[in-house]
Amino acid sequence: MLRTILLGPPGAGKGTQAVKIVEKYGIPHISTGDIFRENIKNGTELGKKAQEYMNRGELVPDELVVEIATDRLLKDDCKEGFLLDGFPRTVFQAEKLDEFLQAHGQKLDVVIDIEVEKQELLTRLTGRRVCRKCGASYHIVNIPPKKEGICDICGGELFQRDDDTVETVENRIEVYKAQTMPLVDYYKKAGNLAEIDGSGDLDRVFADIVKALGE
Ligand code: AP5
Ligand code: MG
Ligand code: ZN
Numbered sequence: 332m333l334r335t336i337l338l339g340p341p342g343a344g345k346g347t348q349a350v351k352i353v354e355k356y357g358i359p360h361i362s363t364g365d366i367f368r369e370n371i372k373n374g375t376e377l378g379k380k381a382q383e384y385m386n387r388g389e390l391v392p393d394e395l396v397v398e399i400a401t402d403r404l405l406k407d408d409c410k411e412g413f414l415l416d417g418f419p420r421t422v423f424q425a426e427k428l429d430e431f432l433q434a435h436g437q438k439l440d441v442v443i444d445i446e447v448e449k450q451e452l453l454t455r456l457t458g459r460r461v462c463r464k465c466g467a468s469y470h471i472v473n474i475p476p477k478k479e480g481i482c483d484i485c486g487g488e489l490f491q492r493d494d495d496t497v498e499t500v501e502n503r504i505e506v507y508k509a510q511t512m513p514l515v516d517y518y519k520k521a522g523n524l525a526e527i528d529g530s531g532d533l534d535r536v537f538a539d540i541v542k543a544l545g546e
Contacts, residue, residue, distance in 0.1 A: 342447065
């Protein structure tokens with residue numbers, strides 16, 4: 332049983348670490364960004380609404396996000412815990428999540444905050460490639476696939492996210508500072524924040540996360 336959140340700026344490695352965490356702890360990976368991208372791909376109403384915000388690097392309005400996140404948390408597979416990646420992202424969302432958990436007699440175990448400096452975030456995001464089929468993340472220099480443009484895991488095609496341009500990344504980092512950074516204090520006050528240095532080798536980062544979560 333583990334209920335946890337991954338906090339951290341765009342490019343900190345939330346998605347990369349999430350894959351390893353859910354494998355080790357056997358909990359579902361819930362990424363609001365992935366849910367929106369899936370909806371965009373399928374051309375749903377939600378996807379159409381979310382897309383304009385995402386392409387500008389802005390946050391999707393709280394009321395849309397809270398609903399999809401809490402709907403997801405009601406699914407059976409979340410009874411034994413979950414890993415939230417990219418939610419909550421505003422104090423309002425965090426308060427709504429607290430209300431939801433309280434109403435269901437649940438509590439967060441740990442909130443993991445992965446921090447990486449800005450120049451490194453820019454390098455990571457502008458060089459990122461994502462698998463169209465399974466969602467795995469690569470980096471053209473740091474974590475290249477064995478065969479260019481092809482996913483090591485599933486053989487799917489790698490693509491560049493629409494919001495990974497220099498301009499949009501700059502804006503996403505600013506939006507993070509203004510709207511999401513306050514959550515670091517929010518969870519520090521709640522007493523369950525673990526701060527992780529996200530720079531350097533991804534296995535070292537993972538080891539630090541496991542230390543914070545407990546074996
Ligand atoms: P979302 O999809 O959540 O994007 P994000 O928060 O901007 O974060 P990223 O996915 O870009 O980065 P990551 O930390 O997962 O990094 P990754 O592991 O891929 O959200 C997208 C948009 O959706 C938002 O802008 C917003 O519009 C909307 N949205 C989503 N949730 C919302 C919410 N709750 N409220 C409102 N709006 C919401 O790694 C990045 C790169 O670095 C990769 O290339 C990777 O290979 C590489 N890398 C990873 N680790 C390392 C390492 N240790 N060393 C070297 N390279 C590494
Ligand atoms: Mg991600
Ligand atoms: Zn793949």
